[in-house]
Each structure stands twice: as C-alpha cells, then as structure tokens.
Amino acid sequence: MSETSVFTRSRTPPPLAVKAAGAWITDAEGKQYLDAAGGAIASPIGHGDPAIAAAMAAQAETLEWVHASAFTTGPVEEYAAAVAGLVPMDDARVYPVSGGSEAIETALKMARAYHLARGEADRSIVIARGSSYHGNTRGALDVSGRDPLRRPYEPWLGQTMRVPTVSEYRCPNPDHPNGCAIFHAERLEEAIAQAGPDRIAAFVAEPIGGATSGAAVPPAGYWEEVVRVCRRHGVLIVADEVMTGFGRTGEWFGSDHFGLRPDLLVSAKGASSGYWPLGLAIADGSVHSAIEEGGGLIHGFTWSHHPVGAVVGLAVLQRIIEMRLVDRARTQGDKLLGCLQMALSGNALVGDVRGLGLLICVELVRDRDTKQPYPRSARITEQVLERALELGLLLYPSTGTVDGTDGDLLLIGPPLTLVDDEIDLIVDRLVAALSGMG
Ligand SMILES: Cc1ncc(COP(=O)(O)O)c(C=O)c1O
Structure with a gap:
C-alpha cells in the first residue's frame, strides 16, 4: 500500500508544505524554505497575503x-x-x-x-x-x-x-x-x-x-x-x-x-x-x-x-x-543579478548569469570556455537542487536546454517583494549549494 493516493509530480516524495508567508514556505517539520523560484516564477506579491x-x-x-x-x-x-x-x-x-x-x-x-x-x-x-x-x-x-x-x-x-x-x-x-x-x-x-x-x-x-x-x-x-x-x-x-x-x-x-x-x-x-x-x-x-x-x-x-x-x-x-512592485522588480533584480554575477564569476560550474528584473538564470556548464554542457547522466541540476533544498533554498530547474538532452539551467524568480537580506541569503545559499560540485 503506497503512502499517498496522489499521482505526484515528483518521483521522490516532496516535503509536506503547511504554510507560507512572503518569500518563505514552511514544511510539516517546521523547516523554512526561501522561495527564490516563486514556485515556478509565479508569485509577484509573495505568499499568504490576507487581503x-x-x-x-x-x-x-x-x-x-x-x-x-x-x-x-x-x-x-x-x-x-x-x-x-x-x-x-x-x-x-x-x-x-x-x-x-x-x-x-x-x-x-x-x-x-x-x-x-x-x-x-x-x-x-x-x-x-x-x-x-x-x-x-x-x-x-x-x-x-x-x-x-x-x-x-x-x-x-x-x-x-x-x-x-x-x-x-x-x-x-x-x-x-x-x-x-x-x-x-x-x-x-x-x-x-x-x-x-x-x-x-x-x-x-x-x-x-x-x-x-x-x-x-x-x-x-x-x-x-x-x-x-x-x-x-x-x-x-x-x-x-x-x-x-x-x-x-x-x-x-x-x-x-x-x-x-x-x-x-x-x-x-x-x-x-x-x-x-x-x-x-x-x-x-x-x-x-x-x-x-x-x-x-x-x-x-x-x-x-x-x-x-x-x-x-x-x-x-x-x-x-x-507596493510599486514593477519598479521593485527592476531595482531588486539589478541588485540580485549583480550580486550573483560577482559571487559566481569564478565558479567553474557557472557559464553564464543573466536576466532582466527578477527573472534571472544561472547556466551550468562543464567547460566555461567551450560552453559544453554536462551530460544529462551527470544530473548536475538535480544534485544542485537537492543541496539547495537541504539548505532551505528553492530554485526552478530546466534541463535539456542546449540540445534537447543536455543543458542545465537554474531559474531564479522570487516574489517581487524581495528584501535585501533575502538577496544575500539567495546568493549565500546558492554559492554553498554549488560548492564542491562538478
Ligand atoms: C512562457 C510560458 N508559457 C506558457 C506556460 C504554461 O503555463 P501553465 O503552466 O500555467 O499552463 C508557461 C509555464 O511555465 C510559460 O513559462
């Protein structure tokens, strides 16, 4: 007998979310996740708005x-x-x-x-x-x-x-x-x-x-x-x-x-x-x-x-x-993109950090000079995602983006309400998730 009757989207059992506020989601164990993905780049105003x-x-x-x-x-x-x-x-x-x-x-x-x-x-x-x-x-x-x-x-x-x-x-x-x-x-x-x-x-x-x-x-x-x-x-x-x-x-x-x-x-x-x-x-x-x-x-x-x-x-x-969130997407997006570009500029795994406003992408590559992607079998995106999850950071992945099989992208699109402390946390946790990989 399986533990769930849900035809789930993920192949591994996901954590059980119980509440969310702003850019943060809490699971049944009380662990908090910084939702740097806004689910699927979908949450401009953040979670839990009572109005x-x-x-x-x-x-x-x-x-x-x-x-x-x-x-x-x-x-x-x-x-x-x-x-x-x-x-x-x-x-x-x-x-x-x-x-x-x-x-x-x-x-x-x-x-x-x-x-x-x-x-x-x-x-x-x-x-x-x-x-x-x-x-x-x-x-x-x-x-x-x-x-x-x-x-x-x-x-x-x-x-x-x-x-x-x-x-x-x-x-x-x-x-x-x-x-x-x-x-x-x-x-x-x-x-x-x-x-x-x-x-x-x-x-x-x-x-x-x-x-x-x-x-x-x-x-x-x-x-x-x-x-x-x-x-x-x-x-x-x-x-x-x-x-x-x-x-x-x-x-x-x-x-x-x-x-x-x-x-x-x-x-x-x-x-x-x-x-x-x-x-x-x-x-x-x-x-x-x-x-x-x-x-x-x-x-x-x-x-x-x-x-x-x-x-x-x-x-x-x-x-x-x-809340002037359109302007905020621009200013906070510029800050987050700048911080990520700086923090990841020497990272051997990172080929490119790009975006506009609070739609940002980190492209992972095996070779920065040739832009050669990792083979799909390396499951590099999945590895980074798992480590980020452990660290309480949610990212939005995309794979097969170079030739239909290989190619690894991490999308970042948090709520537009993002504050400076959260920018620092996203950068720190992403750097930590990427460290020692590859
Ligand atoms: C550009 C674009 N078009 C269409 C869709 C499909 O939207 P939905 O998942 O709401 O059906 C998505 C979803 O990610 C998208 O990013």
Missing part, C-alpha cells in the same frame, strides 16, 4: 460562479478593464481562463478565427522558436520547443514551424554579436517564404525567454525586425507573457521593454500570484472586431471568466501597484 484571501472569500460568498455563456459579472468586467488599460495593445479584449496553457490554446484559436473571419482560410501554420515553452496541453506543447517534454508525445505533435533559438549566450548567428537581430529576422522571413506567405497564421514567442532559453533577453533591434517581417506578411504576433507579465522583468509586460505591440498577448502566473488558477488570452481590439464580425470565437471552458479569479486578479493588481 487576497479576504477578497476571494467575500466574492465566493456573494456569487461563486456563473457560466460565461449566460452571464457576465462585475468582477470580470472590472478586471478586464483594468488589464486592458495595462497591456501594450489598443482597445484590448481579455478572455480569462485557468492557466497559461489554456490561455495559449485560446490565443491560437483566436489567431485562426481572425484569419478565417477575413477569408484567409489557408492561414493555419504557427511559427515558434527553437528553445521556447508555451505550455503542456497538446496544442501548446506543439508550439513549445522543449524536447524533453515533447519526446514522449511526438506522434501527436509536429504542426509547428520552427525558427532558431534566440540566446545571446548560445547565439546561432555565425557573426555573433554582429547583426543578430537581422539574422533572426531573415530566418523568420525564410520560414514564411518556405511555407508560403499566405499560409502563416501567427508567430508565437516569449518577448524575453523563460525557462527553456533561460531568461534570454533578445539582441538589440530583434523585436523591431521581427515585427517588420510579420506585418509585411500579415502574420499575427502572439506575445507569450505567461512568465514575463505583471511586472516580473521590471516593466508591466516584457513587450514594454521593446515597444512591442502584439496582436495577441497571453499571460498567467503573476496575474493571480498563485491565489487562483488564472490565465489570460488578450486580443487587440482590431483582432477582436474581426473575429466578432466573422461570427465569433468557437471556443470555451466551463471555468473561464470566473468571478473569484477576477477578484483575485484585481486584488493582486492592486498590491502590485500600491
């Missing part, structure tokens, strides 16, 4: 849920208006769902519905980048460039066209660092030409790389060039801001760093900071109007447009604004 719990309870007592095909609600209207005012889009329309993968699925259908409505039925192909992650449902996984997650399900996948990974550390441009933006724009142009320009529905990408490319900030001019190519060929731009949205990188959205105005924007994680399973698929007003004129979006989930989720979203937004 969010109170808002949820009050809404659940008044109107816990109604089906969105029959009713709208005050919280959903108010939340959509608040989000529409923040995203870099005109007259945005917000479709709330239950997480990032659902939001990506929704945005892909919006892109398809847009082209159908405009009489361009041949536009069905989606282009995405090499190292990328857009979710784990079948459609979202097909768009994702993350081989370890795709491999078991390959027979179900294969509809997405791929352009090279965007990574300044492992740049595929032979002339790097010269002309990288143009290099990527040319590869996109080639992919479009190869498929036939009137067959492409959308280009989907994270404005700043998440877990797979490891907080990879694109080269200067990248988004300007990509936008030019997409606009020239009528290809919709879907910005996947599941990880980068709601202040994580020091702007409200990753797109804001580049003046990017996507046609569709997807967000999740930071939208609800973990207090409710919430994702958002957001359409620019012109995309929404075209879909409506074409007969509307054929799509839906039972729990979409949830009023409790909307109340949580609003309360989280309020917290982000009143």
Whole structure:
C-alpha cells in the first residue's frame, strides 16, 4: 500500500508544505524554505497575503460562479478593464481562463478565427522558436520547443514551424554579436517564404525567454525586425507573457521593454500570484472586431471568466501597484543579478548569469570556455537542487536546454517583494549549494 493516493509530480516524495508567508514556505517539520523560484516564477506579491484571501472569500460568498455563456459579472468586467488599460495593445479584449496553457490554446484559436473571419482560410501554420515553452496541453506543447517534454508525445505533435533559438549566450548567428537581430529576422522571413506567405497564421514567442532559453533577453533591434517581417506578411504576433507579465522583468509586460505591440498577448502566473488558477488570452481590439464580425470565437471552458479569479486578479493588481512592485522588480533584480554575477564569476560550474528584473538564470556548464554542457547522466541540476533544498533554498530547474538532452539551467524568480537580506541569503545559499560540485 503506497503512502499517498496522489499521482505526484515528483518521483521522490516532496516535503509536506503547511504554510507560507512572503518569500518563505514552511514544511510539516517546521523547516523554512526561501522561495527564490516563486514556485515556478509565479508569485509577484509573495505568499499568504490576507487581503487576497479576504477578497476571494467575500466574492465566493456573494456569487461563486456563473457560466460565461449566460452571464457576465462585475468582477470580470472590472478586471478586464483594468488589464486592458495595462497591456501594450489598443482597445484590448481579455478572455480569462485557468492557466497559461489554456490561455495559449485560446490565443491560437483566436489567431485562426481572425484569419478565417477575413477569408484567409489557408492561414493555419504557427511559427515558434527553437528553445521556447508555451505550455503542456497538446496544442501548446506543439508550439513549445522543449524536447524533453515533447519526446514522449511526438506522434501527436509536429504542426509547428520552427525558427532558431534566440540566446545571446548560445547565439546561432555565425557573426555573433554582429547583426543578430537581422539574422533572426531573415530566418523568420525564410520560414514564411518556405511555407508560403499566405499560409502563416501567427508567430508565437516569449518577448524575453523563460525557462527553456533561460531568461534570454533578445539582441538589440530583434523585436523591431521581427515585427517588420510579420506585418509585411500579415502574420499575427502572439506575445507569450505567461512568465514575463505583471511586472516580473521590471516593466508591466516584457513587450514594454521593446515597444512591442502584439496582436495577441497571453499571460498567467503573476496575474493571480498563485491565489487562483488564472490565465489570460488578450486580443487587440482590431483582432477582436474581426473575429466578432466573422461570427465569433468557437471556443470555451466551463471555468473561464470566473468571478473569484477576477477578484483575485484585481486584488493582486492592486498590491502590485500600491507596493510599486514593477519598479521593485527592476531595482531588486539589478541588485540580485549583480550580486550573483560577482559571487559566481569564478565558479567553474557557472557559464553564464543573466536576466532582466527578477527573472534571472544561472547556466551550468562543464567547460566555461567551450560552453559544453554536462551530460544529462551527470544530473548536475538535480544534485544542485537537492543541496539547495537541504539548505532551505528553492530554485526552478530546466534541463535539456542546449540540445534537447543536455543543458542545465537554474531559474531564479522570487516574489517581487524581495528584501535585501533575502538577496544575500539567495546568493549565500546558492554559492554553498554549488560548492564542491562538478
Ligand atoms: C512562457 C510560458 N508559457 C506558457 C506556460 C504554461 O503555463 P501553465 O503552466 O500555467 O499552463 C508557461 C509555464 O511555465 C510559460 O513559462
């Protein structure tokens, strides 16, 4: 008889979490963990905020849920208006769902519905980048460039066209660092030409790389060039801001760093900071109007447009604004990145420390000069993670990131409320976790 009836995510039994506050999680033994990962880079306001719990309870007592095909609600209207005012889009329309993968699925259908409505039925192909992650449902996984997650399900996948990974550390441009933006724009142009320009529905990408490319900030001019190519060929731009949205990188959205105005924007994680399973698929007003004129979006989930989720979203937004967490992501992120770069500069295991705001990545390598990764069999990420856990530090791992098998990343994305003492603790504990490894 097993000790649990839960179909667990981890292969070793995880500790039993019993409470959490701010950046700290306590287990049943009373051990405290510094949540430097924000779960999965998902918690801008930190754990245990009583105002969010109170808002949820009050809404659940008044109107816990109604089906969105029959009713709208005050919280959903108010939340959509608040989000529409923040995203870099005109007259945005917000479709709330239950997480990032659902939001990506929704945005892909919006892109398809847009082209159908405009009489361009041949536009069905989606282009995405090499190292990328857009979710784990079948459609979202097909768009994702993350081989370890795709491999078991390959027979179900294969509809997405791929352009090279965007990574300044492992740049595929032979002339790097010269002309990288143009290099990527040319590869996109080639992919479009190869498929036939009137067959492409959308280009989907994270404005700043998440877990797979490891907080990879694109080269200067990248988004300007990509936008030019997409606009020239009528290809919709879907910005996947599941990880980068709601202040994580020091702007409200990753797109804001580049003046990017996507046609569709997807967000999740930071939208609800973990207090409710919430994702958002957001359409620019012109995309929404075209879909409506074409007969509307054929799509839906039972729990979409949830009023409790909307109340949580609003309360989280309020917290982000009143605590100035977007600015804080920038200032604390700069500090943490600087401290990590300094502390790890002589570490033989560390190839690169990069990021923007409080989305930071430490890339582990076997050889710093050649950037050769450890073989997967070394399980270096797992070893570091285990030692960090012992030391009371939670990190967000990603493996197989160089060639689909090898490649080791440690992502750091704590709550944006992070204080200076916690920065010191993250650095000290990470240095300790890495010491003697390799
Ligand atoms: C960029 C990006 N897109 C999509 C997803 C999928 O979101 P979810 O896990 O909420 O389904 C993630 C999750 O990590 C992500 O980082």
